[in-house]
Amino acid sequence: FENSPVIGSGPFQAVEWKKGQSARLVANPDYFRGAPNLDEIIFQFYDNDDTMVQALKNGDVDYISGIPINLFKSLENQEGIETNSAPDPGFTELGFNLYEPSPEVIEEFGAPKTTTGNPALLDPKVREAINWAIDEEELTQKVLQGEGIPGSTLVPPILAKYHLKLDESEIQGFDIQRSRELLEQAGWTDTNSDGTVDKNGEELELRLFVRSEDKDSVTEGQFIEDWFEEAGVGLETKAISDTALTDAIYAADYDMFIWGWGSDADPDFILSVLTCEQFMGWSDTFWCNEDYSRMYQEQKEQLDIDERAATVKEMQRIAYEDNPYIIFYYDNQTEAWRTDKFEGWLKTPTTADPGQIAYTFSNEGYLNLRPLSTGDAPDEGGGTSPLVYIGLALVGAAIVAVVIVLVRRRSAEDRA
Missing domain, CATH: 3.10.105.10 (Dipeptide-binding Protein; Domain 3)
Structure with a gap:
């Protein structure tokens, strides 16, 4: 179908799409609640779960979700990585x-x-x-x-x-x-x-x-x-x-x-x-x-x-x-994220026990996310870039924001 120009009012704007590879979003400076703390969010697509998980371990991406159970269990108690398993609709x-x-x-x-x-x-x-x-x-x-x-x-x-x-x-x-x-x-x-x-x-x-x-x-x-x-x-x-x-x-x-x-x-x-x-x-x-x-x-x-x-x-x-x-x-939605570059990973809804970091019909998690302050960030010689990578598995998913790997069941968008 024809891709007509889109008018939106969200905190991020889609500016680049490489089919089968990645999607890039940049902060909307005119967002009515104020510009986000992040400059960009990149969704990196993977067609292999092991590669996706290894990318998180290596620091190539900051967040992944929809992780197969055995791989999810392997990430538990890993230094610099937090995991979460929460009810999903x-x-x-x-x-x-x-x-x-x-x-x-x-x-x-x-x-x-x-x-x-x-x-x-x-x-x-x-x-x-x-x-x-x-x-x-x-x-x-x-x-x-x-x-x-x-x-x-x-x-x-x-x-x-x-x-x-x-x-x-x-x-x-x-x-x-x-x-x-x-x-x-x-x-x-x-x-x-x-x-x-x-x-x-x-x-x-x-x-x-x-x-x-x-x-x-x-x-x-x-x-x-x-x-x-x-x-x-x-x-x-x-x-x-x-x-x-x-x-x-x-x-x-x-x-x-x-x-x-x-x-x-x-x-x-x-x-x-x-x-x-x-x-x-x-x-x-x-x-x-x-x-x-x-x-x-x-x-x-x-x-x-x-x-x-x-x-x-x-x-x-x-x-x-x-x-x-x-x-x-x-x-459940299984998800994992690195703790060495960003803070403010917020689980929503906040009333849930536990909530989810992403894909919860809310953009609060993305608005709350911010680079670690200089004193908290590890010394890597160049400071922390306000750019988040989210690993996304190649199964079709709506973009929400941050580099996330999504390997999950099909949604309405997947069957379109």
Whole structure:
């Protein structure tokens, strides 16, 4: 699309963009709250997590985030480096292909004329059986090493007003026997004793796409393979690029995938991705529930916050019970920064325990950041430059400010 001139009022201005390499922002001297303490912020892009972390250790960048857990743990207690793991408004999920082609949908949305999705997944009971065959607790502990909490409903807990917290009795937990029972209720049994359930002569064989750019996604796929085998579900797992996965989703050429979402501060966007109106837009499951979509429009117009929260929670209940997504966990943001050049690294929101340095819907952290005073700065012969480098991983992320390395789930911008 055409890049028209942009008029903004923020504390920094984008002045340079080198595709796949870096982005440079300079301080806005006319910012209404006063010019920032920093002259420039450079976002350096990396396509390798190890290289990004090493850049922080070497002092080539000042801040990184979205760090894979093992690398994050390796930075803890390192001299001159601080680390932080904080709740984040996002999650990682298993998504299903629920597309049912029809002339109306094809004409209205330009949707595919065909789908390769396994029709067994159109049965909510089969999707619930799959949910019972996935151990969210173990994924949280083994993949995240505890840097997050098990997932359930669509709006992350950090958006506390709108998050639906389920009672223990409502949670579809991990129970292989329960999974087998639900499959049997749906007509899937192992009639030939080969270990895979079948129905009308067809065995339940599914395809799972994981992301080759995301090691955690690949690891999750390995866990799922083992659990599905116990439940009697055949599974072929394939790692593909984000671009290939996006193409497969819009072509309805998949059964299941592992990816994730990041929510805005308001839940409207994350709710929208499951509406009927988002076919060939944000929707990646082709799930359409008329009650859910109707309530989505209602919550947009409800001025009473409590009334709106009640509607949003009921929407989440509908989605949770129908399982277009199985949310593995709400993963923390992992971040690290050097302490030898700048001070004022501020975690926001300040009321959170803990908050985050960056990407918290606030620019306070960037405005609070300033070079160490001469007396505090290490003697490197030339003083401290008011230039911050932020390492950014090549997965697509909105620029906010400082050289940050971002390797995180896709957000709305990533799917545009």
